Every structure is written in C-alpha cells, then in structure tokens.
Amino acid sequence: MSLLSKVLKIRRRESNHMTKSATQFVESGIKLNKEKKVKKDRRPLIISITSVTLFLLLWEIASRNAWINPLFISSPIEILQASVYMVQEASFWDNLKVSGYEFLAGFALAILVGIPIGVFSGWNKYFNAIVNPFISGLYVTPKVALLPVIVIAFGIGPASKIVIVFLMAFFPIVMSAQKAMVTLDQNLIKAARTFNASEFQIFKTIALPSTVPFLLNGIRLGIGQGLIAVVVGELFASTAGIGYQLTSNGQNLQTDRMFVGVLIITITGLILTFLLGLIEKRFSSWKPEHK
Known part of the structure; x- marks a missing residue:
C-alpha cells in the first residue's frame, strides 16, 4: 500500500469518527431538548390537577364542618x-x-x-x-x-x-x-x-x-x-x-x-x-x- 493510500485511509477514518461524534452530539442535544420540553409541558397539567384537588378538598372540609348547607350542596x-x-x-x-x-x-x-x-x-x-x-x-x-x-x-x-x-x-x-x-x-x-x-x-x-x-x-x-x-x-x-x-x-x-x-x-x-x-x-x- 502506498503512502498516499495510507494517509487517505487514516483521514477517512478520522472523518467517519468526527461525523459519528457530531451525529451523537446532535442526537443528544435533540434528546435533551425533548426531555426539557416534556418537563415543561407537564407543569401546567400538574398545576391544574393540584388546583382541582385543593378545590375538592376544601369543598369536602366545608361540607363536613357544615359551612355549606348539605340540603343544597352535597359533599x-x-x-x-x-x-x-x-x-x-x-x-x-x-x-x-x-x-x-x-x-x-x-x-x-x-x-x-x-x-x-x-x-x-x-x-x-x-x-x-x-x-x-x-x-x-x-x-x-x-x-x-x-x-x-x-x-x-x-x-x-x-x-x-x-x-x-x-x-x-x-x-x-x-x-x-x-x-x-x-x-x-x-x-x-x-x-x-x-x-x-x-x-x-x-x-x-x-x-x-x-x-x-x-x-x-x-x-x-x-x-x-x-x-x-x-x-x-x-x-x-x-x-x-x-x-x-x-x-x-x-x-x-x-x-x-x-x-x-x-x-x-x-x-x-x-x-x-x-x-x-x-x-x-x-x-x-x-x-x-x-x-
């Protein structure tokens, strides 16, 4: 194998390695962004569930303590x-x-x-x-x-x-x-x-x-x-x-x-x-x- 062929082969390997590294870097970035997006999207849902739960809890407490008339509003x-x-x-x-x-x-x-x-x-x-x-x-x-x-x-x-x-x-x-x-x-x-x-x-x-x-x-x-x-x-x-x-x-x-x-x-x-x-x-x- 000639010297030129060896050099080209080495450069080709380096190029493939760099391409693979760049691809992995991009994929990891995309994955990280998706994870951040999922976490960010869950916050409004968590807030909504929490607010509804608190409302139902306060409603039940008000009913048990007779703060509201059970004849009109059930618990x-x-x-x-x-x-x-x-x-x-x-x-x-x-x-x-x-x-x-x-x-x-x-x-x-x-x-x-x-x-x-x-x-x-x-x-x-x-x-x-x-x-x-x-x-x-x-x-x-x-x-x-x-x-x-x-x-x-x-x-x-x-x-x-x-x-x-x-x-x-x-x-x-x-x-x-x-x-x-x-x-x-x-x-x-x-x-x-x-x-x-x-x-x-x-x-x-x-x-x-x-x-x-x-x-x-x-x-x-x-x-x-x-x-x-x-x-x-x-x-x-x-x-x-x-x-x-x-x-x-x-x-x-x-x-x-x-x-x-x-x-x-x-x-x-x-x-x-x-x-x-x-x-x-x-x-x-x-x-x-x-x-």
Missing part, C-alpha cells in the same frame, strides 16, 4: 357514593342513552347543514345576501325563548331536543365557516388565477383546505352549546334523559344525584373538546397567516 364523597349506586341502575343508562341520542342527532344535523351554508355564504356574496338576514336574525334571538314553540311543534319527545341542539350548535359552526372564507390568503388566489385556474379549482384546492382549522374550532364551540341545549330542553319538557333525571332528583332534594348528572355532562364536554382540540392542533398549520 364530593357523597356525590361519588351516589354515582356508584346510580351506574348500577337501569334507569340511569336509559336516560343517558336518550340524552346521547338527542345530542348526537342534533349536533350531526348542525354540522351537515352549518358547514355547507357557512362555506358557500362566505364564498359567494349573492348566496350570502340570501341567507345572512336569517342567520343574523336567528343568532341574536334567545334560543331558550323558542323552546315553547319548539315543544308545541315537535312534542316533548326527543325530536324537540334534537331541534334545540341543532339551533344552539348551528351558529358557531356556520360562523366559523364564514370566517374561514373571509380570511383566505388572497395572494394564493391571485397566483392561481394567473395560471388560469377556474373558480371551482380555486375553491377545491385553496378555499376548502383553509376552512378546516376554523371548522374544527366552530365544532368545538358547538359541542358546549349542544350539551347545554340537551339539558335545557330536557329540563323544560321531557319524559327521559339526564335533564329529566336532574328535575326528578331536584324535586326529591337528592342533591348528590343531581351533581352526578351535572358531572356526567361536564366530563362528556371535556372529553369531546379535548379530543377535538388534539385534531385542531394537527390542522393548525393549515390556517392562513396574515403578516
């Missing part, structure tokens, strides 16, 4: 005990199924109607001129004030609750879709038109993808409104459901059972909004940026 332990008994009752699951059906049917209807109307009214000014007076008028109308009319028209069964859920969840969805159309990146649209893209191509490839983050936000807001609508509708007039159960428990002064019903609605809303929040983060990069 956390009593609510937990009541929930254990209630989940063993067939009537509890029957009421839960009724409320779940009313919410899902009304909310699905709000999505199926709200998204197309919001998207097309935000895209086409003539269509917007047709539907906007009705959307604006119904939006400012208190939906609870329409409950007597809805019950008279659809009865006290699930249909009336489906309608009120639809009305409550519809507006966050349709308005989010309209906002998505208004905030489109006009530079992208102009660039597409310079390449002779048709309106349908622009709508399909630019407008629709840009609406996804806004629509998810509207759906997330609609979840809360829909859950409120289910309970309010069942409190007003119903023969079954969580709201009906709340009314029955309230009339019998069973506050622990009342709080179980409220807790179920709260947990359901938290789970749904959390899951949708994860999906929303996934599509947050699709939202147009304005500088």
Whole structure:
C-alpha cells in the first residue's frame, strides 16, 4: 500500500469518527431538548390537577364542618357514593342513552347543514345576501325563548331536543365557516388565477383546505352549546334523559344525584373538546397567516 493510500485511509477514518461524534452530539442535544420540553409541558397539567384537588378538598372540609348547607350542596364523597349506586341502575343508562341520542342527532344535523351554508355564504356574496338576514336574525334571538314553540311543534319527545341542539350548535359552526372564507390568503388566489385556474379549482384546492382549522374550532364551540341545549330542553319538557333525571332528583332534594348528572355532562364536554382540540392542533398549520 502506498503512502498516499495510507494517509487517505487514516483521514477517512478520522472523518467517519468526527461525523459519528457530531451525529451523537446532535442526537443528544435533540434528546435533551425533548426531555426539557416534556418537563415543561407537564407543569401546567400538574398545576391544574393540584388546583382541582385543593378545590375538592376544601369543598369536602366545608361540607363536613357544615359551612355549606348539605340540603343544597352535597359533599364530593357523597356525590361519588351516589354515582356508584346510580351506574348500577337501569334507569340511569336509559336516560343517558336518550340524552346521547338527542345530542348526537342534533349536533350531526348542525354540522351537515352549518358547514355547507357557512362555506358557500362566505364564498359567494349573492348566496350570502340570501341567507345572512336569517342567520343574523336567528343568532341574536334567545334560543331558550323558542323552546315553547319548539315543544308545541315537535312534542316533548326527543325530536324537540334534537331541534334545540341543532339551533344552539348551528351558529358557531356556520360562523366559523364564514370566517374561514373571509380570511383566505388572497395572494394564493391571485397566483392561481394567473395560471388560469377556474373558480371551482380555486375553491377545491385553496378555499376548502383553509376552512378546516376554523371548522374544527366552530365544532368545538358547538359541542358546549349542544350539551347545554340537551339539558335545557330536557329540563323544560321531557319524559327521559339526564335533564329529566336532574328535575326528578331536584324535586326529591337528592342533591348528590343531581351533581352526578351535572358531572356526567361536564366530563362528556371535556372529553369531546379535548379530543377535538388534539385534531385542531394537527390542522393548525393549515390556517392562513396574515403578516
């Protein structure tokens, strides 16, 4: 082997060693940053859990020392005990199924109607001129004030609750879709038109993808409104459901059972909004940026 070959071989080994060392250094840095990020991300969660735990502890102490009237507000332990008994009752699951059906049917209807109307009214000014007076008028109308009319028209069964859920969840969805159309990146649209893209191509490839983050936000807001609508509708007039159960428990002064019903609605809303929040983060990069 010539001297030149030996030198090249030695340099190649040194180069490989340096590359390997640099790679290990970068990987260790990335790993360290990830560990720091995980530790940093856990702090808000720990604070939230601590605050909720302290609140429940103070609530229990206040109940045990009769600082609050147990006739109106049960203690956390009593609510937990009541929930254990209630989940063993067939009537509890029957009421839960009724409320779940009313919410899902009304909310699905709000999505199926709200998204197309919001998207097309935000895209086409003539269509917007047709539907906007009705959307604006119904939006400012208190939906609870329409409950007597809805019950008279659809009865006290699930249909009336489906309608009120639809009305409550519809507006966050349709308005989010309209906002998505208004905030489109006009530079992208102009660039597409310079390449002779048709309106349908622009709508399909630019407008629709840009609406996804806004629509998810509207759906997330609609979840809360829909859950409120289910309970309010069942409190007003119903023969079954969580709201009906709340009314029955309230009339019998069973506050622990009342709080179980409220807790179920709260947990359901938290789970749904959390899951949708994860999906929303996934599509947050699709939202147009304005500088």
